[in-house]
Amino acid sequence: MNFEKPWTEKYRPQTLDEVVGRPYIIERLRSYVERKNMPHLLFAGPSGVGKTTCALALAREMYGESWHQNFQETNASDERGINVVRERIKDFARTMALGGNFKIIFLDESDALTSDAQNALRRTMEIYTSTCRFILSCNYSSKIIAPIQSRCAVFRFGPLAEDAIEEKLRRIEESEGITITQDGIEAIKYIAEGDMRKAENILQAAAFLGKEINHELVYQVSSRARPEEIEDMIQAAITGNFMAARKLLDSLLIDKGLSGEDIITQTHKQIISLDIPEDIKVDFIDKIGEHEFRLVEGANERIQLEALLARISKTQR
Amino acid sequence: MMFNEEYRPRSFKEIHGQNKPLKDIIAWLNTWPNDKKALLIHGPSGVGKTVAIYVIKNEMDLDLIELNTSDTRNAETISRIVGNAASSKALFSTKKAILIDEADNIKGRSDIGGIRALAKVIQETENPIILLANDPYKLPISIKDLCNIIRFNSLRSASIRNRLKEIVTAANIKISEDVLKELASKSAGDMRAAINDLESLGRTIYQEDVEQLFDRDVKNSIFEGLTAIFKSKGTSCRKVFYDIDMPPEEILYWIDENMPRIYDPRDVACAYYYLSRADVFLGRVNKRQYYRLWAYASDLMTGGVSVCHKYNVNFARYESPGYFKSLGRTKAKRKLTKSALFKIGAKTHSSTYDAKAFLPMLNYACIKPESGVNVARYFGFDPDELELVCPKTAKDILSLIKKEEAKIKQLEQKARKKKEKDEEKKKPQIKKSSSVKSQQTSLFQF
Structure with a gap:
């Protein structure tokens, strides 16, 4: 098998309906789409459980074709300092939204910001609140200062249920024309610990080694000290x-x-x-x-x- | 093979900066035995004493018999080996010489009587004898009186640079002129150290790598500090470190590297208790930027380690902290990792932290070079980044990409030539349509 693109991207849900294992969250997000309005959101949870995916799907459904112009993805831990974040937000927020009343700024890893930076961010959120909505994503909501939390609807993303991971892996299996044995599925679920990114990466790595993916192959490719x-x-x-x-x-x-x-x-x-x-x-x-x-x-x-x-x-x- | 072996000079022109003593040695050899004395060559380590002798051996076709510290050198062996060689003249025209390396180290129980035997052999020899030593003061007068003395001085940084340059070219290492200059100046006149440093830094050497190296002058003082810790049994040794110009982390790494080599195994756990406590304080300094805590870290890593010394210590050479040096070496690599992760993150909506989760999978994606080409293209990796993500197959992948690009270029050239030809054919007949056509393409490009 030759590499084409990461399966996390190839099989990332494009619509809210495609998201597995998050029925309650999806229901609430869909109501925002129907009303064409939403508050600021705070997505809290560990890696690979669907925070970014939900934000992207929400934006797609909210704006349709023009979602790209209305959605800005920024990473708090990778940009240098709150000033860079603010500049980018300012530039983005200045222009009008296309086909909607507001734009969405998705700020990943927002708990990487110091509390000073979060206070600055809070100002920014207030200033642009008429033209912009924020979706803040973080690992721990407790690291987000109270004033920001109180301005957001908080969504908790726990580790994904094993059923949800299995469902997704089986979909990929069918579409890629590979076979995953049941012990292979169990092994991936065990190692992934509710992290879909990890599960899909392990599956793809194993698929480079063989068409039938069993638990031995899975352990071989998941990097752990023996x-x-x-x-x-x-x-x-x-x-x-x-x-x-x-x-x-x-x-x-x-x-x-x-x-x-x-x-x-x-x-x-x-x-x-x-x-x-x-x-x-x-x-x-x-x-x-x-x-x-x-x-x-x-x-x-x-x-x-x-x-x-x-x-x-x-x-x- | 280590660089110091692989690039050991084999001819006169490969020796840099020691022309004067080299000429003196040759002159002495050629006139021997005009005064029947031996030759004592001394100087600090790594300045080319042994190398000089071996180059002379090569170029003058000298038959050399060597006795170094790995052999015991008591009266019996010296008389037997050296004595034999000394009394038998070379059969043919080749000149014979005897080399005694580390002559200042003939001592101790196993070398009993060695000095007296050596003196005797020097006086009776039929062949020239050469003694090498770091410290001539350690040799007894009875031997020195029997020797002509030649000194090798510390090398000038320019001489080291010139030799390093030759090695860099031969070994195909990427390093800028400035960085090379700095590297040469770090070794305090010790060529062997400089070459070791060069080798330890890998194939592409950046400024930061060289900054990571330990200054060899500072090294001498850290040696004294370590000795103070390991040989004393109390907190008094902490004072030695006040004068050492080295951040406390680095001192900690030096102690960490050498303590378990020197201490009796029964003392190691106790010493590590205090070392790890010192490390905790250093961590707190970094976390809270509260530098007063350094004092506790310093006292624990010196005095704490020192009081644990209960049993006899081993005699071992001090080593520089290799583990942390190899971490330092990866500093440039870490920067590169960050840039690769950034590219992965951009394509997968992930932070650089989460992007790490893709690395093992991409590694498997690169097993087949054809598949690896797709990886390189998808993420837009440059060759260095690709080397990181796909260390095993990066070369194959890159050559495959080059091949494909060459093919595409060829096709483009062919197409262009064909187009030109076609246009030339059309030109005289319908001039207008060709101008319309060119307008169209420019519009397209816009």
């Missing part, structure tokens, strides 16, 4: 060979490109199934938690993981 690799590292530490453990750690961090958090959560899983005294196990889990917390607080992943491995080497001696 459990054995983590186990080797822990075993090296347990036998007191710290330098060997560090070398394995480096290969996971550098060659595999895993994040410190990835490695630490997988280490946690491995430690539980390790054949060591239970009290030591509990002590390790305490330490692992502490080091993960430090990573979240901005500590250095290699130093923290080294300290953890050194700690494991010591207890076993």
Whole structure:
């Protein structure tokens, strides 16, 4: 199979009807289309659960052919600073909407804005409220300041249900002329954890390797450290060979490109199934938690993981 | 093969900046044994002492017998190996010489009696003996009195630059003149270090890469600092670091790299406890921009690591923090990653963060070069970005694209020629229609 375009794009729903797994949200959005009016919206939820898709479909239905002129997509985390965001919004909002009363500005990752920037954004929203509606998308609505939240209708997008993902994968299967075995479907659902982007990417990656997609193919293409690799590292530490453990750690961090958090959560899983005294196990889990917390607080992943491995080497001696 | 092996000079013209001592060595060899003395060549590391001898060996067809530190050099081996060679004259016209590398390191239990045996051999030899040393003061007077002395000085940055330039050309590395100059000046006169640095930076070298390198002068002082930590047992060693011009993160990386090599394994966990605590404070400094916390980080990484030292330490060479250097090396790569992710994001309505989710899939999409061409076209990747997204097949993909483009060009040229021919045919008959036609095309282009 040759690459044509990402399946996330090829199979992105064009209308609200095509969106799977979001019946209540779609119903509310459709009522905006019927009334040809809407408030500012706040879409909150993790990656790959349909926030952007719903915004795009809403715009298409609201404006029909001319949706492109009336819809501006901006990314808060990629643009440099709130001023750039404001300039772009200003330029866009200045002109009249075509075939409608207002334009839509979709601001992705708006929780990446600092609270100062959000206050500035709030001003902007007020100034252009007659000509523009905002759809703000974020991972956590709690990171959006209260004044903005109160000006928006809030939509919560949880992880997609497994049924919804299966339905979509089966549609793609039919249209692409591939076969997905049931264990393949289960594997994708398990790894995707409710993230449609992830599910579709795994499926497409697997399809480059074979026409029949089973769970083995799925695990092969989803980039995770093999459990054995983590186990080797822990075993090296347990036998007191710290330098060997560090070398394995480096290969996971550098060659595999895993994040410190990835490695630490997988280490946690491995430690539980390790054949060591239970009290030591509990002590390790305490330490692992502490080091993960430090990573979240901005500590250095290699130093923290080294300290953890050194700690494991010591207890076993 | 390492650059330092691969590009080891083999002829006189490949040696830069050591002409004077080189000539002196040759002169000494040619006049030997006019005073029956050995030759002591000394100077800092990486300035070309050993290289000079080997080039002379090559160019003058010298039969060289070498004894370096990997061999034990006690009285018995020195008399046996060197003695044998020293007393047997070369069979044919080739000149024979004996090289004793790292002569200032003949000591310790395994080299017992080595010095006395060496003195004896120098006095009785039938062939010239050359001693190499970093520090001539470590050699006993009894040996120095038996030697002519030639010194190799630290290389000038210009000499290093000239040699690096030759290597860069031979190895096909992309680096600008200015960056090369900076790289050469970073090594503090040590050619070997400069070549190692060059090799560690990859095929395309940017300004930022070189900035990541450790200044070799600072390196000497960090070595002293590390020794202070690893050999003392208390917080007094923290003072040594007040003078080192290096940000605390970097000092932490140096300690992190070397502590587990030096410390007894039983002390490593304790030392890492404090190192990781120091790292927590550094993280807090960055997060809150509250620089007073640096003081705690510094004290913990020096004093904390030092108090953990309970058992005997190992003697190992200090290494520069390779892991973080390789991170630094990827700094340019990270910038590139960002630009590639930006292009992916633009096509998939994703932020650069979410765009990462596409990378594994695209990697599989590139397995077949024909499919990879579509990937490159769809996202509009430039060659560097493609190399990142499809590291294994980027070359094949690019050559395929080139081929296709060449074909298209050819077709276009053919079409243009044909068109010109056709127009020429038409010209004399109906001039007007051709002018109408050209108007039409320009309208179309507009």
